[in-house]
Amino acid sequence: MNDTRPMIEVRGARKFFGPLEVLKGIDFSVARGQIVAVIGPSGSGKSTLLRSINHLETLDGGEVWLDGVQVNQKLDRRSFERHINGVRQQMGMVFQHFNLFPHLNVAENITIAPIKLKGMAKAEARALALKMLDKVGLADKIDAFPARLSGGQKQRVAIARALAMQPKVMLFDEATSALDPELVDEVNLVMKQLASEHMTMVIVTHEMRFAAEVADRVIFMADGAVVEEGSPAEFFRNPKQERTRSFLKKFLNG
Amino acid sequence: MQGLDFSIVPEYWPLIGKGLWWTVVISTASAVLSVLAGIGFALLVLYASPVVRYPVRLFMWLFMGTPLLLQLFLIYFGLVQIGIDIPAIWSGIIALSLHFAVYNADIFRAGIAALDKGQTEAARSLGFGAWRTRIYIVVPQAVRGTVPAVGNMMIALLKESSIVSMIGIAELVHSAQLVISETYRPFEFYLTAAALYYGLNLILEAVLRGIERKVELSR
Numbered sequence: 001m002n003d004t005r006p007m008i009e010v011r012g013a014r015k016f017f018g019p020l021e022v023l024k025g026i027d028f029s030v031a032r033g034q035i036v037a038v039i040g041p042s043g044s045g046k047s048t049l050l051r052s053i054n055h056l057e058t059l060d061g062g063e064v065w066l067d068g069v070q071v072n073q074k075l076d077r078r079s080f081e082r083h084i085n086g087v088r089q090q091m092g093m094v095f096q097h098f099n100l101f102p103h104l105n106v107a108e109n110i111t112i113a114p115i116k117l118k119g120m121a122k123a124e125a126r127a128l129a130l131k132m133l134d135k136v137g138l139a140d141k142i143d144a145f146p147a148r149l150s151g152g153q154k155q156r157v158a159i160a161r162a163l164a165m166q167p168k169v170m171l172f173d174e175a176t177s178a179l180d181p182e183l184v185d186e187v188n189l190v191m192k193q194l195a196s197e198h199m200t201m202v203i204v205t206h207e208m209r210f211a212a213e214v215a216d217r218v219i220f221m222a223d224g225a226v227v228e229e230g231s232p233a234e235f236f237r238n239p240k241q242e243r244t245r246s247f248l249k250k251f252l253n254g
Numbered sequence: 255m256q257g258l259d260f261s262i263v264p265e266y267w268p269l270i271g272k273g274l275w276w277t278v279v280i281s282t283a284s285a286v287l288s289v290l291a292g293i294g295f296a297l298l299v300l301y302a303s304p305v306v307r308y309p310v311r312l313f314m315w316l317f318m319g320t321p322l323l324l325q326l327f328l329i330y331f332g333l334v335q336i337g338i339d340i341p342a343i344w345s346g347i348i349a350l351s352l353h354f355a356v357y358n359a360d361i362f363r364a365g366i367a368a369l370d371k372g373q374t375e376a377a378r379s380l381g382f383g384a385w386r387t388r389i390y391i392v393v394p395q396a397v398r399g400t401v402p403a404v405g406n407m408m409i410a411l412l413k414e415s416s417i418v419s420m421i422g423i424a425e426l427v428h429s430a431q432l433v434i435s436e437t438y439r440p441f442e443f444y445l446t447a448a449a450l451y452y453g454l455n456l457i458l459e460a461v462l463r464g465i466e467r468k469v470e471l472s473r
């Protein structure tokens with residue numbers, strides 16, 4: 001296996017919503033095992049960028065590659081559907097609002113994809129669910145329904161659900177923004193643990209402190225473009241762009 | 255004037271009981287089929303290609319715009335003419351199923367539209383294809399969310415099932431009529447039939463409440 005090949009590569013990503021250009025040609029890549037935090041003001045295009053990595057948004061221009069395979073390749077509709085489903089199985093995504101399946105209990109939330117998509121046997125899938133729940137500290141909730149869980153617990157189950165597909169990368173879109181402040185740490189802790197296991201991650205976040213702690217690289221976006229990027233140390237201590245400085249200042253004062 | 259005398263009712267119970275049985279059988283079969291077909295219609299109207307979608311929409315529109323009785327006659331008397339001979343019981347079940355399937359489809363369609371987009375996105379992000387997402391994630395939730403509205407339809411269906419008496423099926427109302435033509439006791443036997451409908455309704459409502467409570471837990 002070619003370990004120098006980037007795990008995720010985005011080249012010249014452009015996206016319009018109607019007349020609004022939301023991504024104005026974005027380039028970035030994420031190395032195997034690297035953790036990239038994406039920060040920036042509201043509306044700068046962070047979610048759109050993250051969602052176009054697994055094709056929840058369709059780019060109008062540019063390319064996305066996952067581990068040497070182009071995600072947004074041109075295929076006829078049927079072939080593309082098959083292709084993208086396969087690609088998505090290799091990328092875990094965690095949403096701001098958890099999006100657990102409310103009609104399924106915790107175990108079923110985690111096992112439905114391995115069972116239905118990978119043909120895993122039920123018993124094996126349950127064992128896998130238990131293992132994933134152990135990872136996020138919720139093994140005792142395996143038979144609970146989502147409605148009975150706190151926000152922090154829901155998000156940890158959502159992470160376990162994504163991990164159960166054994167993805168190559170994990171994408172987080174403000175995983176803690178919808179949580180009460182006292183529940184943020186339990187989710188951050190799980191993400192840090194994933195980081196220590198060298199999971200490749202792209203983390204969109206509003207939490208500067210967390211980004212500084214967990215990320216290998218920080219990308220600052222504004223108005224659909226990457227304004228500045230660097231290691232957390234240089235980025236937070238010594239931002240080069242005026243735009244970055246004013247953004248960080250607002251955060252530190254606010 | 256004749257006095258009321260319910261003591262003759264037990265004597266005719268075999269006939270009345272048979273009518274009750276057919277009402278239960280026809281209603282239950284039609285209820286199940288109308289729910290399944292309703293889900294099918296909703297999915298076709300929402301997701302099928304235009305070649306399928308528009309005929310289904312036209313069909314639904316026609317069924318909503320015409321009386322159940324007419325639909326029943328069309329299926330039982332009309333189709334024979336073009337060589338499709340469906341027995342009375344099945345004609346009744348088909349007419350009731352289709353009639354209520356159309357309403358159920360509308361309810362399911364609204365239920366699907368009301369679902370959070372995040373549910374579909376979560377499924378797609380795991381690698382579920384469009385149809386698998388619908389089958390495993392969208393439909394089960396839409397069905398749960400629409401239990402009260404569909405339940406009301408099923409209560410209506412139970413009562414409307416008496417319409418199959420018009421094609422000679424001895425369900426509850428028709429059985430009562432048969433007995434009355436023999437005994438000249440309309441009041442006693444219509445009241446008996448009414449009481450039995452009421453009992454069926456109570457049972458149906460209890461079942462629906464049970465289902466509602468069960469799906470509530472799993473939300």
Ligand SMILES: Nc1ncnc2c1ncn2[C@@H]1O[C@H](COP(=O)(O)OP(=O)(O)OP(=O)(O)O)[C@@H](O)[C@H]1O
Binds near residue numbers: 017041042044
């Ligand atoms: N489906 C959509 N249709 C139209 N406009 C959209 C859509 N999704 C996003 N936008 C617009 O695109 C721009 C970028 O949105 P995006 O959600 O990517 O920003 P963001 O950086 O994630 O913001 P936030 O920090 O608030 O989450 C915004 O102006 C937003 O209003």
Ligand SMILES: [Mg+2]
Binds near residue numbers: 046047048173174
């Ligand atoms: Mg966002």
